[in-house]
Amino acid sequence: MRIFSGIQPTGRKHLGNFIGAIEQYVALQDRGEAIYCIVDLHATTVPYEPAVLRERLYDTAAILLAAGLDAERCIFFRQGDVPEHTELTWLLSSVTAFGDLNRMHQFKDKAGAQRDLVSASLFTYPTLMAADVLAYRAQQVPVGDDQRQHIELMRDIAERFNARFAAEAAGAAAPLVVPEGVYREVGARIMDLQEPTKKMSTTGGTEQGTVLVLDEPKTIEKKFKRAVTDSGSEIRHDRAEKPGVANLIEILAAVRDTSFAAVEADFADARYGDFKVAVAEAVIERLTPVQERYAELRPDEAALEAILAAGAEKARTIAADTVADVRQLMGVGPNP
Ligand code: AQP
Numbered sequence: 001m002r003i004f005s006g007i008q009p010t011g012r013k014h015l016g017n018f019i020g021a022i023e024q025y026v027a028l029q030d031r032g033e034a035i036y037c038i039v040d041l042h043a044t045t046v047p048y049e050p051a052v053l054r055e056r057l058y059d060t061a062a063i064l065l066a067a068g069l070d071a072e073r074c075i076f077f078r079q080g081d082v083p084e085h086t087e088l089t090w091l092l093s094s095v096t097a098f099g100d101l102n103r104m105h106q107f108k109d110k111a112g113a114q115r116d117l118v119s120a121s122l123f124t125y126p127t128l129m130a131a132d133v134l135a136y137r138a139q140q141v142p143v144g145d146d147q148r149q150h151i152e153l154m155r156d157i158a159e160r161f162n163a164r165f166a167a168e169a170a171g172a173a174a175p176l177v178v179p180e181g182v183y184r185e186v187g188a189r190i191m192d193l194q195e196p197t198k199k200m201s202t203t204g205g206t207e208q209g210t211v212l213v214l215d216e217p218k219t220i221e222k223k224f225k226r227a228v229t230d231s232g233s234e235i236r237h238d239r240a241e242k243p244g245v246a247n248l249i250e251i252l253a254a255v256r257d258t259s260f261a262a263v264e265a266d267f268a269d270a271r272y273g274d275f276k277v278a279v280a281e282a283v284i285e286r287l288t289p290v291q292e293r294y295a296e297l298r299p300d301e302a303a304l305e306a307i308l309a310a311g312a313e314k315a316r317t318i319a320a321d322t323v324a325d326v327r328q329l330m331g332v333g334p335n336p
Contacts, residue, residue, distance in 0.1 A: 001032035004138035004179070006039040006079065006129070008202070011056030013063050015211040015283065016190035016200035019254045020144030024184060026068035028142055034074035035136050035315060036064070038308075041079050041086065042129070045122040046110060046203075061304045063213055066293035077311030079132065084319035088131035089124070091326050095160040096127045100153055106146075109204065130154035134161075135319040137177040145189035146199055151181035165329040173325040187254030193227040196243040214291060217284045224248075224280035225273075235267045235275055245272070248279050255282045 005025060007017065028034050038060050043053055057078065069076055079085055101107065104126055111118045121128075129150050133141055134157070141151060158176040166175035190200045194209030201210070211223050229244040237260040239246045249263045256263070267275050297304070327333050 001140060002136060002138045002177075003028045003032045003034045003140045003142065003182075004036070004133050004136045005142050006037045006042070006132050007060065007064070009038050009040050009043050009053060009057035009060045010202045011059030011063075012202055013060065013213045014190075014200050014202065014205075015213070015251065016144060017202075018067070018213050018287075019187040019190055019251070020184060021142060022064060022067045023187075023254075024142035024182065025064070025074075028140070028182070029068075029070060029073045032140070035138065035318075036069060036074055036076050037079045037082075037132065037311075037315070038064075038077075039079045039129075039132065042125060045119055045125050046114070047116070058298065058301050058304050061308060062294050062298040063290070065297055065304075065307070066290045067213075071307045071311060075311050075314045076307060077315045078308045081308065081312035082135075082316050082319055084135055084316065084323045085128065085131050088135050088319070088323050088326060089128045091323070091330060091332065092131055092134065092157055092161065093124065093127050094330075095164060096124075096130070096153075096157055097160075100156065101126060103149075104153070105149055113203070126150050126153050127157070130157045133179050134158055134176050135322045136315070137174075137318075137322060138179050139177060140182045141179050142182040144199075145183055148181060148183075151179070154179060161326075165326075173328040175329075176322075176326075184254070186260070187250060190251060190254075191243065191247040193223055193244075193247070196228055196247045211283065213287060214294065215287075217288070220284050220287070221277070221280045224276045224283070227276055229272050229276075233272065235264060235270060235272070237264060245275075248275065252279045252282055255279075255286045 005021065007021060025036055038057055040053060040057055101123055107123055110122055130153060133154055143151065155178050158178045162175040192198045192200050192205040192209035193211065194206040198205065208223055208226055211220055227244060227248060230242050232242065235245060235249065236242060237246045237249045249260050253260050253263050328336055
C-alpha cells in the first residue's frame with residue numbers, strides 16, 4: 001500500500017496539525033510505503049516573503065523529523081524539487097471542472113481574507129494537491145477533517161481522467177489510482193481553544209486559542225488554563241452543547257490514545273480548572289521530546305537539505321513514471 005501526504009511550510013505547526021496529521025504520518029510509516037512532502041509551491045498561493053518561506057520550510061522539516069519521520073522508512077522531500085508535480089497539475093487541469101474549483105470552501109475562505117491580489121494559483125490549489133497525490137498513485141492520504149472536500153475533488157479528477165483517457169487505452173500506460181482520505185477517529189478536527197466552534201488554524205485562528213508545537217511549556221499551560229469552556233460543570237463530550245469541553249476531551253483522548261468515554265470516566269468528579277491543567281500537562285509531556293529533538297535538528301540546514309534532496313530523487317523516479325503514462329494516454333508529446 002502506498003501512502004502520501006503533504007504539509008505546508010508554515011513553520012508555526014499547531015496541535016491540530018500535530019494530532020490530525022503529523023502523528024498519523026509517523027504511525028503510517030510502518031504500514032506501507034509512505035511518501036511525505038513539504039508543499040512549498042502551495043505556500044506561494046497567498047502573499048509571502050521568499051526568504052521567510054525558506055526558513056519556515058526548514059522549521060517544518062525539523063518539526064516533522066523531530067516528531068518521528070524517518071527518512072530511512074519513508075520518502076520525505078520538498079514539493080518544489082520535483083517538477084513533475086507542476087507538469088501533472090497542468091495536464092490534470094483539463095479534467096478538473098471549473099465549477100468544482102469554484103465550490104471549494106478553502107478558496108472562498110482564503111480569497112475572502114486577501115486584501116490585495118487573489119491569485120489564480122489560490123484557485124487552482126486543489127488541482128496541484130490532486131497532482132501531488134496522483135503522481136505517486138497513492139491509495140491512502142492521511143489528513144485532517146478539513147481536507148475532505150479536497151480529497152473528494154482529487155478522487156473525481158482521477159476518475160474523470162481514467163474514464164476519459166485510460167478506459168480503453170492500449171499499451172503500457174497505467175490509469176491513475178483513486179485515493180482515499182485517512183482521518184483519525186479521535187483528533188481529526190482540533191478546535192481553537194478560544195473559539196471552539198472553529199478549527200485550530202494557522203491563519204484563521206486566535207493567538208491564545210492556537211497551541212503551537214514549539215510553544216514553551218508555560219505558554220501551553222496558560223493557553224489551556226484560559227481555554228473557553230461553558231457555565232456548567234460536567235466533563236462530557238457533547239460537541240453541540242459543550243464545544244469547548246468536548247475539544248479538550250478530544251485533545252486528551254488523542255494524546256493519551258484512548259476514547260472519549262475513558263477521559264470522561266477519569267474526570268467524572270473533576271472541576272474544569274483541574275481538567276484543563278491535566279490536558280495541558282499531557283500535551284506538554286507529549287511535545288517536550290519533540291521540542292528537544294527539534295532544537296538539535298533545526299540548526300543543521302545542510303543536513304536537512306541533504307535529507308530532502310535524497311527524498312526528492314526517490315520521489316522523482318515514481319512521479320516521472322506517472323507523468324510519462326499520463327502524457328502517453330493524453331496524446332501529449334511523441335508516441336513512445
Ligand atoms: N485543526 C485541525 N485539526 C486536525 N487536523 C488539522 N489540520 C489542519 N488543521 C487541523 C491538518 O494538518 C495537515 C497540514 O495542514 P496544512 O498543510 O494545511 O498546514 P497549515 O496550512 O499550516 O494548516 P491549517 O491550520 O489548516 O492552515 P489554514 O487554516 O491557515 O489553512 C492537514 O492534513 C490538515 O488537514
